[in-house]
Amino acid sequence: MAIVIYSASSVLAVVSIPLLIVKFLMHLVVDLVLVGSFLLFMTAFAGVGLASMLVKEDTTDDYLVAGRGMHPALAALSAVSTWNSGYMFIGFIGFTFTMGDSIVWIAVGSMIGQILAWLWLYKFIQQSANERGLRSLSSLVSEATGSPEAKLAAMLSILFLSVYAAAQLTSGGKALYVMLGWSEVVGILIGFVLVVAYCYAGGIRASIWTDAAQSSVMIVGSSLLCWVAMGEVGGFDGLHSGLEEQNANLTSIVPADLGFGLTLWAFAFFLGGLSVAGQPQVVSRVMTLGTDEDRKKAMLWFFAWQTPFLLIMVIIGLASRVVFSGADFDPELGLPMLAMETLGPFWVGLILASIFAATMSTADSQVLACTAAFTDDVMPEISQDHKKTKTVTLAVASFATAISIFGLYVPGGDSVFSLVVLAVYGLGSIFVPILIIRWAEYEPDTTHTMAMMIAALTG
Template sequence: MVYSFLAFLLFFGLIGLSSVLKSKGTKKDYYIASSSVRPSLVGLSAVSTNNSGYMFIGMIGYTFVNGLSSLWVMIGWIGGDFLSSLYIHRKLRNTVSTTGEVSFAGTLSNWWGDKNRLLQKTIGLITLVFLLAYAGAQLVAGSKALEVLFGWPLWAGAVMGAGLVLAYCIAGGIRASIWTDAAQSIVMIVAMTMLLFVALRDAGGVSGAIHHLGEVEGFLSLFPDDLIIPGLAGGFLFAVSWAFAGLSVIGQPHIMIRFMALNTNEHMRSAKWWYYVWFTFFYLAAIGVGMLSRIYFTEGAFDEELALPMMAQELLHPGLAGVILAGVFAATMSTADSVILSCSSAFTHDVLGSKIRSTAGIKIATGCITLGALGWALVNQQSVFNLVIMAWSGLASAFAPLLIVLTLGMKPPQHVSILAVITGFITALLWRYFSLHLFVYEGMPGILVGLGIFLAYRIHRGRSLKEMTA
């Protein structure tokens, strides 16, 4: 098991390191691969980054507890993601071409050609802080799996993952990240599908699994039992709130930067085809594994986020269990490397105002960011699901409203944009602090409040113009 796992890690590392052969040694190449990436690689990289340790560790644990009702999370998430992509991704890629920016914050801040430095620094700081926590959560996810399968201490997986990610990020920047993501996405889907097939077979097929799961009270219920409004109406509200989690993808710098790196906008549809087909199939497989894990383990007897590696250990040959662990690590690394690079660009390009221009300085900054994420992971062993959702919703509430109004042609002044970014961000944090996220995903009120500020500005501006012309 150890050997198969290490073999896959070596494979990923070599792919990432080989990207140095294509490196042009410029900041633009390091952060967005000179906008030259093929659509298949963009799609596979984006979905691999999106699905991360959250899917292998967090979503499996969530499904283990909540059962069939977790389908609403998938339906809302993918649905909201798809609807937002119909218009925004293409506009974002076009703006990258016109502005020449290399970061997500820089593109939003200079959308109309203005140099809104304070806005860019604000977005950069929020990106840096929250994505650092996000990167730490991915390293935690990997270390949890290693603890179960190998008995290694929690710090071992975090150190190993951080070291490998740092090596190929320094070698090839985002190109290394995208290349390894594509390879990792294949391992991820193979690992999840293999475990689903074996678990279903051992449970007596579909009919046997339904029989066993039906014995768990409420596990096959279509709606969660703790909805703020019972029944279909509450289920609809629950799904809509998670659709905002899908829409939140447009507020994630580490994912959107992949579409910014696409070689041409004419290939956007192809990139999205790769993305959504893979995403849907993998999400369904993850929910299936999460539900089947309830047949083998009892709630409360262990950390539910360890269900997948424990199933692999119980049901598979050690060599195949190593493939599962490689899949978990692939998921965590595919997001950790993306997040670390986004933090690096936020620090060197947005917060410092491009004061670090040499690739050597940028790589040193990337190393410091990696050490920061590792330190965070070593002192915070919290729920991966909760950590990822908190970071995800905070970033979305801050950035999604601004990106939406920009793509709709609105030109808000810098102070209004900053107000919307900060207010949406704080709304999401307060929503979670007061535990309201137990009923409605916190990104929903955060995004709506941010959009409300832009709407209020537009109404006020319209009235002012009418008074001036009256």
């Protein structure tokens, strides 16, 4: 009779096999729930955008400004989403991660600048657009559509907006990479397909409807993430002590080593907020409103949504710094990584879908703004040709995608915050001074207008 002797190692090996299988199955279930949740919400967002096909009209006016009959709440929620999008979820979180409590200056300064833009400049923009039937911001730099200064403004806005759209595609690629492990290039190409689909389906109406749905879902998801993250770090006391343990400068509202002092630091962010009036993709939302009363209602909706959302993002950015303190950590991955660290897979999928949908619908808005600039100011002879207008849309989307992919292989070229800052301040410096002058009822001639834009570009 043979006696079989099992060694301890062989017994452990036999026992560990079922454990490994169970562990594998658990990971598989988590991944399936995450991907399923992501696809569920992405399908819902896409469905909302595609539903706009039911009410659209095959005209360039409907394609670019939704017939100027958009509801103020929808226009406002879309403006919030378009203004924030990949910048807020990826770039702003990364900047908060780096700067700590001194991020308060960008929050307050930017908000004050945006309030002034909504009160005065947007009123001028909406009235002028409605009276003259304008569909692009570049048309506002001159009384004559297709004038030399309008053509220059259009080309510059196309350049900067393409960079801005590339930043959105990069944001979406980063989110898919960190949460699903997909290549950033794959994420960018998926974004390109969705951008073109949104544009072709319903134009700006599809973008606005999707933005409104995404904003509603994201405020719920980000509030949950903020609540859970605060519990993870030990509340506000734990947040403060966690930041102070890493670096005392993180708990100071005055950044260290300011070359030009606190006043100019804060003023720079105020100008960034005021520059919202120079962002064609945001201004286009104002152009979809029918009356000045609609603009006032939209302004209230905008700040009622923007203010709490901004506060939530600040807290999430600071909490991510406490949770992920490693020197080799990419600050711009703070929000998606924090979601994966603290939330269940269903909620992670929701947040991922919200981030991705926001970046894509914003990129869609920017591509449409480029389309309006090109068809109305560079080649006004095709401004009423719906088919050629869509061809321009495809070309612009392809250009932005190429910039996004190229940026992955350039040191610093994949920084969402840097790309957005370049675009926001570039567009703001080109358009806002001219808009202020024209709002004050001065009408500079072609030479002076072009000189101002070139000076802003080269300065």
